[in-house]
Amino acid sequence: MNKEEIIEALKTIVEPYSEEVSALAHIDENTDFINDLKINSANLVDIVLDIEEKFNIEIDNDSMAKMLTVKATTEIIVQKLEAHAG
Amino acid sequence: MLGNDIVDLDLAKTQSNWRRKNYLNKIFTADEQLLITSAKNPDDMVWLLWSMKESAYKIYNRKTGIRNFAPKSLNCVIHSDTGQIHGTVNVDDNTYFTKSDIYTTYLHTIASVESVKLKDISMAIYKSPNHLFDYKSTNPGCVSHHGQYLALVY
Numbered sequence: 001m002n003k004e005e006i007i008e009a010l011k012t013i014v015e016p017y018s019e020e021v022s023a024l025a026h027i028d029e030n031t032d033f034i035n036d037l038k039i040n041s042a043n044l045v046d047i048v049l050d051i052e053e054k055f056n057i058e059i060d061n062d063s064m065a066k067m068l069t070v071k072a073t074t075e076i077i078v079q080k081l082e083a084h085a086g
Numbered sequence: 087m088l089g090n091d092i093v094d095l096d097l098a099k100t101q102s103n104w105r106r107k108n109y110l111n112k113i114f115t116a117d118e119q120l121l122i123t124s125a126k127n128p129d130d131m132v133w134l135l136w137s138m139k140e141s142a143y144k145i146y147n148r149k150t151g152i153r154n155f156a157p158k159s160l161n162c163v164i165h166s167d168t169g170q171i172h173g174t175v176n177v178d179d180n181t182y183f184t185k186s187d188i189y190t191t192y193l194h195t196i197a198s199v200e201s202v203k204l205k206d207i208s209m210a211i212y213k214s215p216n217h218l219f220d221y222k223s224t225n226p227g228c229v230s231h232h233g234q235y236l237a238l239v240y
Contacts, residue, residue: 040232042102042136044155045112052108064112065156 001081006074013050017043029071044068051077057084087227088207088240089144089182089197091137094233095129096191101233104132113139113157121164130188134171134195138162141197142175142182144228149180149199172204192235212236 001009011027018024018037033039033047048064051057051073057080059067066072104110110119110132118135125131139160146160147153161176171186175197183201187194196207207227217236221229226238 040101041140041155041157042098042104045109045157046102046106048112049106049108061112061156061158065154065159068153068155 003074003078006077007070009054010051010070010073010077013054014039014047017047027070029069029074031070033068033070055081057081087145087149087199089141090195090209090228090230090237090239091140091144091197092192092194092211092230092232092235092237093133093137094192094235095133097233098133099129104129115158115161118162130193133193134164134186134188135162137186137193137195138173138175138184138197141184141195141228141230142177145182145197145199146177146180192232194230194237196239208240210238210240212238 007027007029011024014033014037015024017039020037023031023036031037033044034041039047044067048059048067052059055077057077059076059080063076067076110122114122114135121135122128122131139157139162142160159177163174165172165174171188173184173186175182175184182197182199183204184195184197185204194209194211196204196209198204198207212235214234221236221238224238226240228239230237
Protein backbone atom coordinates (compact mmCIF):
# COMPACT_ATOMS: atom_id res chain seq x y z
CA MET A 1 0.00 0.00 0.00
CA ASN A 2 1.51 3.35 -1.00
CA LYS A 3 1.13 6.69 0.75
CA GLU A 4 -1.72 7.88 -1.45
CA GLU A 5 -3.67 4.69 -0.84
CA ILE A 6 -3.12 5.06 2.90
CA ILE A 7 -4.39 8.66 2.85
CA GLU A 8 -7.44 7.53 0.88
CA ALA A 9 -8.16 4.79 3.44
CA LEU A 10 -7.64 7.30 6.26
CA LYS A 11 -10.17 9.63 4.68
CA THR A 12 -12.80 6.88 4.80
CA ILE A 13 -11.94 6.20 8.45
CA VAL A 14 -12.16 9.83 9.67
CA GLU A 15 -15.25 10.83 7.67
CA PRO A 16 -17.87 9.61 10.19
CA TYR A 17 -16.22 11.69 12.96
CA SER A 18 -16.13 15.05 11.17
CA GLU A 19 -18.81 17.42 9.96
CA GLU A 20 -16.35 19.66 8.13
CA VAL A 21 -17.44 18.82 4.60
CA SER A 22 -15.03 21.18 2.86
CA ALA A 23 -11.98 20.17 4.94
CA LEU A 24 -12.84 16.49 4.34
CA ALA A 25 -13.06 17.06 0.59
CA HIS A 26 -9.62 18.67 0.59
CA ILE A 27 -7.93 16.27 2.95
CA ASP A 28 -4.17 16.04 2.43
CA GLU A 29 -0.96 15.45 4.41
CA ASN A 30 -1.26 18.79 6.18
CA THR A 31 -4.78 18.21 7.46
CA ASP A 32 -4.99 18.42 11.25
CA PHE A 33 -7.64 16.20 12.85
CA ILE A 34 -8.58 18.68 15.56
CA ASN A 35 -7.90 22.11 14.02
CA ASP A 36 -9.14 21.38 10.50
CA LEU A 37 -11.58 18.48 10.83
CA LYS A 38 -12.83 19.59 14.30
CA ILE A 39 -12.80 15.98 15.48
CA ASN A 40 -13.72 15.55 19.13
CA SER A 41 -10.69 14.29 21.06
CA ALA A 42 -12.66 11.35 22.48
CA ASN A 43 -13.24 10.26 18.86
CA LEU A 44 -9.50 10.31 18.12
CA VAL A 45 -9.41 7.08 20.11
CA ASP A 46 -11.99 5.61 17.74
CA ILE A 47 -9.85 6.63 14.78
CA VAL A 48 -6.79 4.93 16.32
CA LEU A 49 -8.85 1.76 16.92
CA ASP A 50 -10.30 1.88 13.39
CA ILE A 51 -6.76 2.20 11.98
CA GLU A 52 -5.59 -0.80 14.02
CA GLU A 53 -8.47 -2.87 12.64
CA LYS A 54 -8.23 -1.69 9.04
CA PHE A 55 -4.44 -2.13 8.71
CA ASN A 56 -4.11 -5.01 11.17
CA ILE A 57 -1.42 -3.20 13.16
CA GLU A 58 -0.97 -2.30 16.82
CA ILE A 59 -0.48 1.34 17.72
CA ASP A 60 1.51 1.91 20.91
CA ASN A 61 0.99 4.93 23.17
CA ASP A 62 4.06 6.81 21.90
CA SER A 63 2.84 6.48 18.31
CA MET A 64 -0.70 7.48 19.24
CA ALA A 65 0.68 10.61 20.91
CA LYS A 66 1.81 11.89 17.50
CA MET A 67 -1.38 11.10 15.59
CA LEU A 68 -2.85 14.59 15.28
CA THR A 69 -2.27 15.10 11.56
CA VAL A 70 -2.71 13.05 8.40
CA LYS A 71 1.05 13.27 7.77
CA ALA A 72 2.13 11.91 11.18
CA THR A 73 -0.56 9.23 11.06
CA THR A 74 0.43 8.08 7.57
CA GLU A 75 4.08 7.86 8.63
CA ILE A 76 3.17 5.71 11.62
CA ILE A 77 1.01 3.39 9.51
CA VAL A 78 3.85 2.98 6.97
CA GLN A 79 6.32 2.22 9.79
CA LYS A 80 4.04 -0.34 11.42
CA LEU A 81 3.22 -2.03 8.12
CA GLU A 82 6.95 -2.30 7.32
CA ALA A 83 7.71 -3.73 10.76
CA HIS A 84 4.89 -6.20 10.21
CA ALA A 85 6.25 -7.28 6.82
CA GLY A 86 9.79 -7.59 8.16
CA MET B 87 -3.11 29.64 34.06
CA LEU B 88 -6.53 28.01 33.83
CA GLY B 89 -8.01 24.98 32.14
CA ASN B 90 -11.56 23.79 31.74
CA ASP B 91 -13.55 21.15 29.92
CA ILE B 92 -17.26 20.63 29.47
CA VAL B 93 -18.92 17.38 28.37
CA ASP B 94 -22.44 17.35 26.95
CA LEU B 95 -23.49 14.01 28.47
CA ASP B 96 -26.37 13.48 26.01
CA LEU B 97 -24.04 13.98 23.05
CA ALA B 98 -21.30 11.83 24.64
CA LYS B 99 -23.77 8.93 24.78
CA THR B 100 -24.17 8.90 21.02
CA GLN B 101 -20.80 10.32 19.95
CA SER B 102 -18.54 7.88 21.76
CA ASN B 103 -18.90 4.21 22.55
CA TRP B 104 -16.40 3.79 25.38
CA ARG B 105 -17.47 0.16 25.78
CA ARG B 106 -15.83 -0.59 22.46
CA LYS B 107 -13.01 -3.18 22.75
CA ASN B 108 -9.64 -1.60 23.74
CA TYR B 109 -11.13 1.90 24.00
CA LEU B 110 -10.60 2.36 27.75
CA ASN B 111 -7.16 0.80 27.61
CA LYS B 112 -5.97 3.43 25.11
CA ILE B 113 -6.82 6.39 27.34
CA PHE B 114 -7.05 5.30 30.96
CA THR B 115 -4.45 3.91 33.37
CA ALA B 116 -5.13 0.65 35.22
CA ASP B 117 -6.17 2.60 38.33
CA GLU B 118 -8.55 4.79 36.33
CA GLN B 119 -10.09 1.74 34.65
CA LEU B 120 -10.69 0.29 38.09
CA LEU B 121 -12.51 3.49 39.11
CA ILE B 122 -14.73 3.14 36.03
CA THR B 123 -15.56 -0.54 36.42
CA SER B 124 -16.34 -0.12 40.13
CA ALA B 125 -18.35 3.10 39.73
CA LYS B 126 -22.09 3.25 40.41
CA ASN B 127 -22.45 5.22 37.21
CA PRO B 128 -19.63 4.15 34.84
CA ASP B 129 -20.70 6.65 32.12
CA ASP B 130 -20.29 9.60 34.47
CA MET B 131 -16.93 8.27 35.69
CA VAL B 132 -15.60 7.90 32.12
CA TRP B 133 -16.47 11.50 31.25
CA LEU B 134 -15.41 12.87 34.63
CA LEU B 135 -11.92 11.38 34.23
CA TRP B 136 -11.83 12.46 30.60
CA SER B 137 -12.71 16.08 31.44
CA MET B 138 -10.08 16.10 34.20
CA LYS B 139 -7.46 15.00 31.65
CA GLU B 140 -8.64 17.50 29.04
CA SER B 141 -8.72 20.47 31.40
CA ALA B 142 -5.24 19.64 32.76
CA TYR B 143 -3.90 19.09 29.23
CA LYS B 144 -5.07 22.57 28.23
CA ILE B 145 -2.74 24.09 30.86
CA TYR B 146 0.07 21.61 30.14
CA ASN B 147 -0.10 22.33 26.41
CA ARG B 148 0.13 26.09 26.86
CA LYS B 149 2.81 25.87 29.54
CA THR B 150 5.15 23.43 27.78
CA GLY B 151 4.24 24.03 24.13
CA ILE B 152 3.87 20.25 23.79
CA ARG B 153 0.98 19.20 21.59
CA ASN B 154 0.24 15.50 21.61
CA PHE B 155 -2.48 12.92 22.11
CA ALA B 156 -1.32 10.97 25.13
CA PRO B 157 -4.29 10.74 27.48
CA LYS B 158 -2.74 7.81 29.35
CA SER B 159 0.23 9.96 30.40
CA LEU B 160 -2.18 12.16 32.40
CA ASN B 161 -2.82 10.36 35.68
CA CYS B 162 -6.02 11.22 37.53
CA VAL B 163 -6.65 10.85 41.24
CA ILE B 164 -10.05 11.69 42.71
CA HIS B 165 -9.98 12.96 46.29
CA SER B 166 -13.66 13.21 47.11
CA ASP B 167 -16.89 12.22 45.49
CA THR B 168 -19.53 14.01 47.48
CA GLY B 169 -20.98 17.16 45.96
CA GLN B 170 -18.02 18.87 44.40
CA ILE B 171 -15.39 16.53 43.10
CA HIS B 172 -11.79 17.47 43.72
CA GLY B 173 -8.92 15.75 41.99
CA THR B 174 -5.34 15.96 40.82
CA VAL B 175 -3.88 15.19 37.42
CA ASN B 176 -0.18 14.39 37.07
CA VAL B 177 1.71 14.55 33.80
CA ASP B 178 5.51 14.32 33.66
CA ASP B 179 6.61 16.44 36.66
CA ASN B 180 3.53 18.65 36.63
CA THR B 181 0.57 18.46 38.97
CA TYR B 182 -2.74 20.14 38.21
CA PHE B 183 -5.63 20.54 40.62
CA THR B 184 -9.18 20.03 39.42
CA LYS B 185 -12.71 20.60 40.60
CA SER B 186 -15.68 19.09 38.79
CA ASP B 187 -19.45 19.42 38.90
CA ILE B 188 -21.72 16.72 37.51
CA TYR B 189 -25.26 17.55 36.42
CA THR B 190 -27.87 15.45 34.66
CA THR B 191 -27.06 16.68 31.17
CA TYR B 192 -23.48 17.92 31.42
CA LEU B 193 -20.35 17.87 33.51
CA HIS B 194 -17.71 20.56 33.85
CA THR B 195 -14.16 20.50 35.21
CA ILE B 196 -11.87 23.41 36.00
CA ALA B 197 -8.11 23.05 36.46
CA SER B 198 -5.40 25.18 38.01
CA VAL B 199 -1.70 24.85 38.84
CA GLU B 200 -2.44 25.86 42.43
CA SER B 201 -5.19 24.25 44.50
CA VAL B 202 -5.93 27.49 46.40
CA LYS B 203 -6.69 29.27 43.13
CA LEU B 204 -9.58 26.94 42.26
CA LYS B 205 -12.01 28.80 44.49
CA ASP B 206 -11.19 32.09 42.75
CA ILE B 207 -12.13 30.82 39.28
CA SER B 208 -15.40 32.15 37.99
CA MET B 209 -17.31 30.14 35.43
CA ALA B 210 -19.97 30.93 32.89
CA ILE B 211 -21.88 28.14 31.18
CA TYR B 212 -24.18 28.77 28.24
CA LYS B 213 -26.57 26.38 26.58
CA SER B 214 -27.49 26.48 22.90
CA PRO B 215 -28.86 28.72 21.37
CA ASN B 216 -27.60 31.25 23.95
CA HIS B 217 -23.94 30.50 23.25
CA LEU B 218 -23.68 32.41 20.00
CA PHE B 219 -22.03 35.65 21.01
CA ASP B 220 -18.60 37.17 20.80
CA TYR B 221 -17.26 35.45 23.91
CA LYS B 222 -13.64 36.08 22.91
CA SER B 223 -14.13 39.77 23.66
CA THR B 224 -14.77 38.82 27.31
CA ASN B 225 -11.18 37.55 27.41
CA PRO B 226 -11.75 34.14 29.05
CA GLY B 227 -8.83 32.24 30.60
CA CYS B 228 -9.98 29.07 28.89
CA VAL B 229 -12.85 28.00 26.63
CA SER B 230 -14.55 24.65 26.23
CA HIS B 231 -17.25 23.77 23.76
CA HIS B 232 -19.12 20.49 23.43
CA GLY B 233 -22.52 19.76 21.94
CA GLN B 234 -25.06 22.24 23.27
CA TYR B 235 -22.70 23.79 25.81
CA LEU B 236 -20.13 26.53 25.96
CA ALA B 237 -18.11 26.97 29.16
CA LEU B 238 -15.88 29.94 29.91
CA VAL B 239 -13.59 30.43 32.90
CA TYR B 240 -11.99 33.61 34.18
